[in-house]
Amino acid sequence: MGETANDIKKREIRLIKIAQRELGIDEETYRSMLWAIARVRSASDLDWTGRKKVLEHMKKSGFKVKRTPNNPNANDATYRKVRQLWSEMHRAGIIEHDTDQAVNAYVKRLTRVDDFRFLNSHQVATIIESLKRWQGRFSRGETNVDSEDMVKQQEKKSIRGNHG
Numbered sequence: 001m002g003e004t005a006n007d008i009k010k011r012e013i014r015l016i017k018i019a020q021r022e023l024g025i026d027e028e029t030y031r032s033m034l035w036a037i038a039r040v041r042s043a044s045d046l047d048w049t050g051r052k053k054v055l056e057h058m059k060k061s062g063f064k065v066k067r068t069p070n071n072p073n074a075n076d077a078t079y080r081k082v083r084q085l086w087s088e089m090h091r092a093g094i095i096e097h098d099t100d101q102a103v104n105a106y107v108k109r110l111t112r113v114d115d116f117r118f119l120n121s122h123q124v125a126t127i128i129e130s131l132k133r134w135q136g137r138f139s140r141g142e143t144n145v146d147s148e149d150m151v152k153q154q155e156k157k158s159i160r161g162n163h164g
Helices: 005-023 027-038 048-060 077-091 100-111 121-139 147-161
Strands: none
Touching (some): 005 048, 027 048, 077 100, 077 121
């Protein structure tokens, strides 16, 4: 489900307040700026156009929007390791899709766990090792189309048998 207009408004107002803080704008100057740009004294009174104008002004004043990753796992070191292996395998032509969705589908297929965040340490280690073995088989010339299925069969018992 996508963002509602209210969600977008809240996000943009949060961004304006972050910009105020990062640019070191005091409250009086901030309210004067809002008045000069959009004829309001509070960010909550800004309409869509006003929010865009204020954000554009703040960007011109030096504010840089920092993108946050859409993937909640992106800051997890073990997930980054899995993604690194996955991307290497994609570049080598072993894996067709280099996306978080493809990684998540692989993880779910092996573990029956819907989200990487809910894997235990044994499951994560097993995923990493299975990718390394798959990569090794490919580099040795074992390009069998069923290599992913072989990994899945080898890992099923190990992953599901240890939940702690």
